[in-house]
Amino acid sequence: MTTDSPLFDVLVIGGGVNGTGIAMDAAGRGLRVMLCEMSDLASATSSNSSKLIHGGLRYLEHYEFALVKKALAERELLLKSAPHIMWPLRFRLPHRPHLRPAWMIRAGLFLYDHLARRKHLPGSCAIRFGANSPLQPQITRGFEYSDGWVDDARLVVLCAMAAFDRGAEIKTRTRCIRARRKGGLWQLTLQNTVTGERKQYRSRALVNAAGPWASSLFADTMTMPAPRQLRLVKGSHILVPRLHDGPEAYILQNEDQRIVFVLPYQGRFSLIGTTDVDYEGDPAEVAIDDDEVKYLCHLVNGYFKRQTSPADLVWRYSGVRPLIDDAGGDAQAASRDYRFELNAPENEPPLLSVFGGKLTTYRLLAEAATGTLCRFFPEAGPPWTHTAVLPGGNFSTPARLAEALRWHYPWLPDALLQRFVRSYGTLCHRFLQGCERLDCLGEAFGGHLYQKEVDYLVEYEWATTVEDILWRRTKLGLELQDDERDRLQQYLQARGS
Structure with missing residues (x-):
């Protein structure tokens, strides 16, 4: 590698929501940024989500109050930052005998309403389901609360566009196949996954935002041990003809305590998910299996008058969530929070690795990650994304x-x-x-x-x-x-x- 190789301040590996968010934030602070993604933007976890901007009501059951609080605060910011691809959504929670007592759910919803300041979304309330309800007749009462919907893949693309508009280089279909520290810089080899062409680059800092591949990247690309292992959890969704006519979403809780959402989708469909199944193997090869399809159909059929079956499926997809592997237990209870690992030996260029995270907190994660990197770039500007509008979002309503x-x-x-x-x-x-x-x-x-x-x-x-x-x-x-x-x-x- 020669001194003629292009030199960047920060090179980000990974074109999901975390990687593009970090690239956007760092470029906006005046750093010279490149992002490489081995496939398409949002081609893995970030396009295979439940497509929600939410605090995570169910996380309260696992006492993740800090995560819920910051996610609720971010929900308010995000709904303002991209009104074209995010919008408010009311959720209905039917109450059934196997659920917690109604008073306990009311207490949880009160906490959800007040953990963070809420400016734009209405609060929760108790509701009654009458004869015209889409639910089974024995379900007569429930609750309603607010969260938000997002086009997850477009969120990633807009972050990449915002990074590009601020000077970042975005390279899709480009895999980082080698990364070594040498001469106070990262020496990197990137390969075009379509043509096979290889090019050399240098960077003052490296960000590992490879999502489900964040741990394996250490052995595959940097020949060093990973500081943390991820717990890979498969989340699967199915799409069926619309189960109800109203604009609301439904949150259903099964007797096994798993949560499933039923979301209005593209006008004519209901999006149903998600499952939580531990996964081993290549995240690129994840796929929903027949048992998951049957499970989701069976669960919603216990709630809705309109019945569905595997034969009704219009579309199906699965994604791998890279969760922090703290202490085993149920996959649904594993934390959705994020953590950083900074590797910065004296006189060597830093490596920042991102583990975990969720759509709703991507901006906060990116701001914190870039702030960590800026210790090495005293000339960098201050945080700025908390008031930023994503490309195309410059309109009132x-x-x-x-x-x-x-x-x-x-x-x-x-x-x-x-x-x-x-x-x-x-x-x-x-x-x-x-x-x-x-x-x-x-x-x-x-x-x-x-x-x-x-x-x-x-x-x-x-x-x-x-x-x-x-x-x-x-x-x-x-x-x-x-x-x-x-x-x-x-x-x-x-x-x-």
Whole structure:
């Protein structure tokens, strides 16, 4: 490796929510940052979540009050930072005989309402379920409280865009295959996972934000022992035709004490999850099994009038949560908090490793991680993300943005306009600007996906494959048929994506 190799202040390994959040924060403090991701942004844990911005009501049962408090405080900040991809959601908790007494649940919800300051979300209340309820007739009472929903994969992409806008280099399909300390710097070899091409880089600091691979990265890339092992827990979800018509989500507790959410999803579907199963093996190969599908169907059938079965599945997915492996026990009780490990021998460049974490606390994690790194960069700026708005989020309310878009682009079908509001916010002007009718958007691939949007995703959001576009940048994989996917694939190949 020569002194001609590009030199960065911070190189981040991992393109999930933690890695992109750290890259964004560090770049915004004036540091020169590169992020490498071996696959696509949000291609693993960060796109396979329950898609919630929440304090974690169930974590109160495990006495994780500190985690819940900071998650609730972050929930308020995040809902303001990205109103296009995050929004409030009311949750209904049906009460059944196997649950804790009603007074105890009320006490827990009171604590949930007041652990952190709440400005925008209504508090909890007791409710009654009448004859028109979607629930089984024997379920007549319950509770309602507030949390939030997030498009998890788009959150990651927007963090990467914010990092890029502040000068960071973002390299997807790029694996760090070698990292060594030499001459007071990290000497790194990155390999393009598509072409096999290798390049050398240098960095003053290294961040290991590899998620489920954070422990194995030490042996595979740095030839040093991992300071901490992760507990890998598989969480699986299924998607079925809508089980209820209202806008609320449901939180269900089984007799085995496991929690399952039923979330309204993409208008026509219910998203059901999650399971908690210890996992061994390559996180890239995780998959839901038949027992998990049956378990989720059986649980919701005990609550809802509309019954579902494995034959009804529209989509299924699994993710591996990298949890801190503290002391065994039930997978559901394992902490969702995060910890850092700083390795910084005297006169050697620092290595900061991130273990654990959850979507809701990604910004707080990134701020703390970058603050730790800034000990080595006294010229770095102060924290800034607590008031930042993510790309596309510079509007007051979704309704007002929709009104403005109708004025600028009166030819846009309303369903398409609403999707643009919820996916891109004001970023949609980048591909709508100058268009005066629908056919200006170019070739239609199906599911209201047009050429202009595809070109934007490739040019600005690092999308290169059909899967990147249909399952992470959009959720139109639920809409397109096989022949339409093939046509999109041919288009991407023709434009060299």
